[in-house]
Amino acid sequence: MTTSTNLLLLVALPLFSSAILLLIGKRANSWGHIMATIVSASTFTIGVVEFFAMQGRASENRAVIQKLFTWISVGSFNVDASLMLDQLSICFVLLITGVGTLIHIYSIAYMSHDHDRRRFFAYLNLFIAAMLLLVLGDSYLNLYVGWEGVGLASYLLIGFWNQKPDYATAAKKAFIANRVGDVGLSLAIMIAFATFGDVSFAGIKEHAHHASSTQLTAIGLMLLLAACGKSAQFPLQSWLGDAMAGPTPVSALIHAATMVTAGVYLITRSNFIFDEAPIAQLMVVIVGGVTLLFGAIIGTAKDDIKKALAASTMSQIGYMILATGLGPIGYAFAIMHLLTHGFFKASMFLGAGSVMHGMKDEVNMRRLGGVGKFMPITALTFGLGYLAIIGVPPFAGFYSKDKIIETAFNAGGIKGVALGIATLFGAMITAFYMTRVVILTFFGNERWGHKDEPHESPALMLIPIGLLSVGSVISGFILSKGNGLVNWLQPVVNPLKEHHAEEFLSPVIVSLMTLAAVIIGLSVALLKYRGEQLAQAPEKVSVLTSAARRDLFQDDFNEIVFMRPGQSLVRGLLNLDYILIDGLVRAVAAVSLTAGIRLRTLQNGYVRSYALMMVVGALGLLTTIWVVTA
Amino acid sequence: MAIANYLYLSAILFTIGAIGVVVRRNAIVVFMCIELMLNAANLAFVTFARINSNLDGQIFAFFTMVVAACEVVVGLAIIVTIYRSRRSVSVDDASLLKQ
Numbered sequence: 001m002t003t004s005t006n007l008l009l010l011v012a013l014p015l016f017s018s019a020i021l022l023l024i025g026k027r028a029n030s031w032g033h034i035m036a037t038i039v040s041a042s043t044f045t046i047g048v049v050e051f052f053a054m055q056g057r058a059s060e061n062r063a064v065i066q067k068l069f070t071w072i073s074v075g076s077f078n079v080d081a082s083l084m085l086d087q088l089s090i091c092f093v094l095l096i097t098g099v100g101t102l103i104h105i106y107s108i109a110y111m112s113h114d115h116d117r118r119r120f121f122a123y124l125n126l127f128i129a130a131m132l133l134l135v136l137g138d139s140y141l142n143l144y145v146g147w148e149g150v151g152l153a154s155y156l157l158i159g160f161w162n163q164k165p166d167y168a169t170a171a172k173k174a175f176i177a178n179r180v181g182d183v184g185l186s187l188a189i190m191i192a193f194a195t196f197g198d199v200s201f202a203g204i205k206e207h208a209h210h211a212s213s214t215q216l217t218a219i220g221l222m223l224l225l226a227a228c229g230k231s232a233q234f235p236l237q238s239w240l241g242d243a244m245a246g247p248t249p250v251s252a253l254i255h256a257a258t259m260v261t262a263g264v265y266l267i268t269r270s271n272f273i274f275d276e277a278p279i280a281q282l283m284v285v286i287v288g289g290v291t292l293l294f295g296a297i298i299g300t301a302k303d304d305i306k307k308a309l310a311a312s313t314m315s316q317i318g319y320m321i322l323a324t325g326l327g328p329i330g331y332a333f334a335i336m337h338l339l340t341h342g343f344f345k346a347s348m349f350l351g352a353g354s355v356m357h358g359m360k361d362e363v364n365m366r367r368l369g370g371v372g373k374f375m376p377i378t379a380l381t382f383g384l385g386y387l388a389i390i391g392v393p394p395f396a397g398f399y400s401k402d403k404i405i406e407t408a409f410n411a412g413g414i415k416g417v418a419l420g421i422a423t424l425f426g427a428m429i430t431a432f433y434m435t436r437v438v439i440l441t442f443f444g445n446e447r448w449g450h451k452d453e454p455h456e457s458p459a460l461m462l463i464p465i466g467l468l469s470v471g472s473v474i475s476g477f478i479l480s481k482g483n484g485l486v487n488w489l490q491p492v493v494n495p496l497k498e499h500h501a502e503e504f505l506s507p508v509i510v511s512l513m514t515l516a517a518v519i520i521g522l523s524v525a526l527l528k529y530r531g532e533q534l535a536q537a538p539e540k541v542s543v544l545t546s547a548a549r550r551d552l553f554q555d556d557f558n559e560i561v562f563m564r565p566g567q568s569l570v571r572g573l574l575n576l577d578y579i580l581i582d583g584l585v586r587a588v589a590a591v592s593l594t595a596g597i598r599l600r601t602l603q604n605g606y607v608r609s610y611a612l613m614m615v616v617g618a619l620g621l622l623t624t625i626w627v628v629t630a
Numbered sequence: 631m632a633i634a635n636y637l638y639l640s641a642i643l644f645t646i647g648a649i650g651v652v653v654r655r656n657a658i659v660v661f662m663c664i665e666l667m668l669n670a671a672n673l674a675f676v677t678f679a680r681i682n683s684n685l686d687g688q689i690f691a692f693f694t695m696v697v698a699a700c701e702v703v704v705g706l707a708i709i710v711t712i713y714r715s716r717r718s719v720s721v722d723d724a725s726l727l728k729q
Contacts (some may be wrong), residue, residue: 608655
C-alpha cells in the first residue's frame with residue numbers, strides 16, 4: 001500500500017469503526033471491543049510501517065502530503081482537506097496509536113463488568129480518529145476539526161458514567177474550559193487568514209517573516225490560549241482534576257498521554273510563528289512555569305490517587321510548554337518529554353486503575369496502603385513509572401526533564417536563572433508528591449478497613465502496563481541516544497539553530513543539581529509519611545496545604561470572577577427579555593384587545609344605528625370633498 | 631319659478647327620508663322612508679337633466695324606478711317573513727347579528 005492510502009486509512013479506520021459500533025448498537029456488544037482493539041492495533045501497524053518508510057527516505061523527502069478533496073474554495077481562498085505526515089506528526093502517530101492500542105487492550109479487562117463497554121470502545125476509537133486528524137492535518141483548519149473532535153471524545157468519555165451527576169458536571173466543566181481555548185484557536189486562525197490569506201502550515205511558514213510583529217504576537221497569544229485550554233495550563237487548568245471522573249483508561253490515554261499534549265503539539269507546530277514573536281514566547285514560558293509549580297503544589301495535597309496524578313500531568317505539561325517557549329532546541333526537548341511522559345504517566349494511570357480494580361474502586365490513598373504486597377506486578381510497574389517521572393537516571397524522565405531544566409538555565413540572563421530555579425524546584429516537589437503517592441498506596445499499613453484482600457489484576461491489564469513501563473524505562477535513553485530525536489525533528493523545528501549559545505551551566509552540573517533536588521524531595525516525603533497515622537487526612541494544616549487541597553482556589557476564582565457575574569448577566573438578560581421584549585409584545589396585544597372591546601360596542605344589532613353611521617359617513621365624505629375642492 | 635327650488639325640495643325630501651330611516655322602528659315606515667329618499671334622488675336627477683338640457687338624468691330616473699320596484703318586492707317579502715316568524719315588524723327586534 002502506498003503512503004497516501006495509509007494516511008487516509010489512519011484516520012478513516014477508527015472513525016469508521018466508531019460509527020459502526022455506535023450505529024449497530026447492542027448487537028455489537030459481544031464483539032465491539034475486539035473490533036475496536038483490532039482497528040486500533042492496525043493503525044499502530046500502519047504507523048510503524050510509515051515510520052520505517054519515512055526513515056528510509058532522505059531527510060528532505062520525509063514529509064508527505066496527501067490531498068483528500070477540496071474542502072473550501074471561495075475566490076482566492078482555497079483549503080484542501082489534506083493530511084500531512086512529517087517527522088513531528090509521526091512521533092505523535094506512534095504515541096497515539098501505540099499507547100492507544102495498549103489502553104484498548106487494558107480496557108477490555110478493565111471495563112469487562114460495564115454493560116456499556118461497546119459504547120466506551122466506540123468513543124475510544126472516535127478519539128483515536130480525531131487525535132490522528134489533529135496531528136495529521138496540514139492546515140490550521142484541518143487541525144481545528146481534529147481539535148474539536150478530541151474535545152468531543154474527551155467530553156463523552158469523562159461523562160461516560162453520566163448517571164452520576166458529579167461526573168456529568170465534570171464533563172461539562174471540561175467541555176466549557178476547552179471551549180474557551182477553542183475560541184483562542186479560532187481567533188488565531190482568523191487572524192492568520194487576515195494576515196496571510198492562507199491557513200496551511202506550509203503557506204504561513206513561508207510568509208511568516210513578512211508579517212508585522214503585532215500580528216504574529218496576536219496569533220501567538222491566541223494559539224497559547226488554545227494550548228492552555230486543551231493542555232490544562234494556567235489559567236484554564238481547573239478542568240483536568242475533575243476530568244478524572246472518567247474511567248481510568250480514559251484518564252491514562254486522553255488526560256495524560258495524548259489529548260492534553262495537543263497544546264504542546266500546537267505550539268511546536270506553530271514554531272515559525274513563535275520564533276518571530278518574542279512576547280508570545282515569553283508568555284508561553286511564563287504560563288509553563290506557573291503551571292508546572294501550580295500543578296506540583298496541588299499534587300502534594302491530593303488524597304485521591306487519580307487527582308494527584310492529574311495534578312502531576314498538569315505540572316509535567318507545564319514543563320513541556322515551558323520548553324516550547326525556549327526557542328528551537330526547546331521544541332525538540334518538549335516533544336521528547338511529551339513522549340517519555342506519555343509512557344510513564346500512562347503506565348502509572350493504568351497502575352492506579354489496576355489498584356482501583358483490585359480495591360473496589362477505592363481512590364482515596366488514605367484508605368489504601370500496603371497494596372504492594374498483594375499486587376506485586378502493579379507495584380513494580382508503578383514503581384518504574386515513578387522512578388521515570390522523578391527523573392532518576394537512567395529512567396526516561398531523567399533524560400527528558402534534565403534537558404528541559406538545562407535549556408531553561410541556559411535561556412540567558414535573569415530569565416534563565418528564574419526558569420532554571422522554577423524547573424528545579426518543580427522537580428523537587430515532583431519527587432515529593434510522587435513519593436507520597438507511592439508510599440501511601442503501596443507501602444505502610446493496610447488501611448482499607450474491610451476483610452477482602454486485594455487481588456492482582458488479570459493478565460490482559462498487566463501486559464499493557466508492563467509494556468508501558470518498559471517504555472518508561474528505556475524510551476528516554478533511546479530518544480536521546482546520539483541526539484536522535486533532535487536530529488529527527490531538525491527539518492520541522494530546526495532545533496540546531498542557535499544551539500551554540502554560551503552555556504550558563506554545563507549538563508553535568510544541571511544533572512547533579514536536579515538529582516540533589518530530587519533526593520531532597522524524596523527524603524522529605526519519606527520522613528513525613530513513614531508514620532502509622534495516615535488513615536485520616538490531618539485537620540490542622542498550613543495555609544498552603546489547605547489552599548492546595550482546594551486546587552489553589554482556582555475553582556473559587558472561576559466561580560467568583562466568571563461564573564457568578566455570568567449568572568448575573570444571564571439573569572439580567574432574562575429580566576430584560578421578560579420586561580422589555582415580552583412587555584412590548586404584551587402591550588401590542590393589550591392595545592388591540594382594548595380596541596376590539598371598544599369597537600365591538602359599535603355593532604349593537606340596531607339597523608337604525610347602522611343607517612345613522614352610513615348617513616354620518618356619507619356626510620363626512622361629502623364634507624371632505626367639499627373642503628378639498630373648495 | 632327658479633329651477634333651484636326643485637333641488638331644495640329634493641334635499642328636503644331626502645333629509646326627511648333619512649331622518650325617518652334613522653328614527654322610526656316600524657319596518658314598513660322605514661321602508662317608505664327609503665322610497666322617499668329614492669324619489670328625492672329621482673327628482674334631483676330630472677332637475678339636473680333639465681338644467682343641463684340633456685336626457686341622461688331622465689334615463690337614470692327610469693333605472694332608479696326599476697331598481698326601486700325590485701327592491702320593494704324583495705324588501706316587502708323579507709318584512710312579511712320576519713312578521714310571520716316574530717309577530718313584529720319592529721327593526722329593533724331583528725338584532726340577532728350583534729352576537
